[in-house]
Amino acid sequence: MEFPFDVDALLPERITVLDQHLRPPARRPGTTTPARVDLQQQIMTIVDELGKASAKAQNLPAPITSASRMQSNRHVIYVLKDTSARPAGKGAIIGFLKVGYKKLFVLDDREAHNEVEPLCILDFYIHESVQRHGHGRELFQHMLQKERVEPHQLAIDRPSQKLLKFLNKHYNLETTVPQVNNFVIFEGFFAHQHRPPAPSLRATRHSRAAATDPTPAAPARKLPPKRAEGDIKPYSSSDREFLKVAVEPPWPLNRAPRRATPPAHPPPRSSSLGNSPERGPLRPFVPEQELLRSLRLCPPHPTARLLLATDPGGSPAQRRRTRGTPPGLVAQSCCYSRHGGPNSSSPNTGKQELKYAEQETEIRSASEEQVLSQDGSGEEPTHTVPQQAQAPPSQSWTVGGDMFNARFIRNLQERRSTRPW
Numbered sequence: 001m002e003f004p005f006d007v008d009a010l011l012p013e014r015i016t017v018l019d020q021h022l023r024p025p026a027r028r029p030g031t032t033t034p035a036r037v038d039l040q041q042q043i044m045t046i047v048d049e050l051g052k053a054s055a056k057a058q059n060l061p062a063p064i065t066s067a068s069r070m071q072s073n074r075h076v077i078y079v080l081k082d083t084s085a086r087p088a089g090k091g092a093i094i095g096f097l098k099v100g101y102k103k104l105f106v107l108d109d110r111e112a113h114n115e116v117e118p119l120c121i122l123d124f125y126i127h128e129s130v131q132r133h134g135h136g137r138e139l140f141q142h143m144l145q146k147e148r149v150e151p152h153q154l155a156i157d158r159p160s161q162k163l164l165k166f167l168n169k170h171y172n173l174e175t176t177v178p179q180v181n182n183f184v185i186f187e188g189f190f191a192h193q194h195r196p197p198a199p200s201l202r203a204t205r206h207s208r209a210a211a212t213d214p215t216p217a218a219p220a221r222k223l224p225p226k227r228a229e230g231d232i233k234p235y236s237s238s239d240r241e242f243l244k245v246a247v248e249p250p251w252p253l254n255r256a257p258r259r260a261t262p263p264a265h266p267p268p269r270s271s272s273l274g275n276s277p278e279r280g281p282l283r284p285f286v287p288e289q290e291l292l293r294s295l296r297l298c299p300p301h302p303t304a305r306l307l308l309a310t311d312p313g314g315s316p317a318q319r320r321r322t323r324g325t326p327p328g329l330v331a332q333s334c335c336y337s338r339h340g341g342p343n344s345s346s347p348n349t350g351k352q353e354l355k356y357a358e359q360e361t362e363i364r365s366a367s368e369e370q371v372l373s374q375d376g377s378g379e380e381p382t383h384t385v386p387q388q389a390q391a392p393p394s395q396s397w398t399v400g401g402d403m404f405n406a407r408f409i410r411n412l413q414e415r416r417s418t419r420p421w
């Protein structure tokens, strides 16, 4: 990765360690020294660009590493530069590894909660052109030595398949201890119990390290006193938490837009990773609150309005359709199961129902947009029903649509500890 400034002069060592201050390292004697603020700007540019490249490589919607995030967290980043001869160039960056201590609640092999604060692998990237050349191992090995940790003591924040393979190949890390958060830990993690070293020990360790090596090490934090089991929540804040909203809203908000062709490679599943979300191409989605708002503001389905306005008992055709079916069939046809169900074989149920429900949601979102853009209040929905909504399909899915909404809201409620309204 090349930059418009002299990376070689900016980062004299092959591996540079940067902490939250993003201080430019001391330059080699004899090199001209630009203003310090310019140097720091260059460091920030490198961190931002590396973060972007890593996010792209991992299919993340936004970088989890950036200069501003570095400055607001106590993380440490190891940057590897290319030292190969480049007579005419300004040097290049090969990749980086970001680590930091995090307080986690992890399950052991007996599924008991443990409050620990291990060193975590938070982000790791080697430029595509030089992957599988041993650079990742070089960087990782340097970090292990500097931080004085063993590979099995680490927690990994949502490792990619490449990283899992990397850890397996170089460090024999294979068997994971299932977790309910995004972190992956390996067998042997609890061998040392992760008791925080006595403050004096840790201080000595760091002061000794500081005496021999001026580069910053990942900050160490003390653990709070052990809490009762009941107080411990079985999740931990991942560095990628802020992406979670964008990564995977809960079902049914996470339904992908209909695709003409299935994805070539379905995202891999790993039972050994607990429920760590899978990486994969990310897709745009309607934020949950916005969708809820649209459901609350949305006008009644045009067909329902028509029925209410005419005959309280419904049109003869409608009566025939609902009365002619055995009781409960309408409800059954509205059941949508991701696993298919007894009614999934029926051509008029399952997928078709979902399709209409999706259409309805889209239409409702569109009509809400119109409502808001017209008067900003949503008070007069009848003027704003889009043309598409006024001509529903020949079959009436009014009941199905409303039931879908009801199920959808109930589902949302069940997934939340508090009601959103």
Ligand SMILES: CC(=O)SCCNC(=O)CCNC(=O)[C@H](O)C(C)(C)COP(=O)(O)OP(=O)(O)OC[C@H]1O[C@@H](n2cnc3c(N)ncnc32)[C@H](O)[C@@H]1OP(=O)(O)O
Binding pocket: 054, 057, 058, 121, 122, 123, 124, 125, 126, 127, 130, 131, 132, 133, 134, 135, 136, 137, 138, 156, 157, 158, 159, 160, 161, 162, 163, 165, 166, 167, 169
């Ligand atoms: C917590 C996190 O940071 S998760 C995100 C991890 N980062 C990414 O996935 C970004 C894309 N990948 C990369 O940047 C790199 O491949 C890294 C950082 C994972 C590894 O760096 P490299 O320099 O490629 O590793 P290195 O050369 O030392 O080791 C190679 C081994 O890593 C694994 N590996 C690297 N690339 C791949 C790949 N494309 N497919 C499968 N395994 C791979 C393999 O075990 C490989 O050994 P092999 O070539 O004998 O199969």
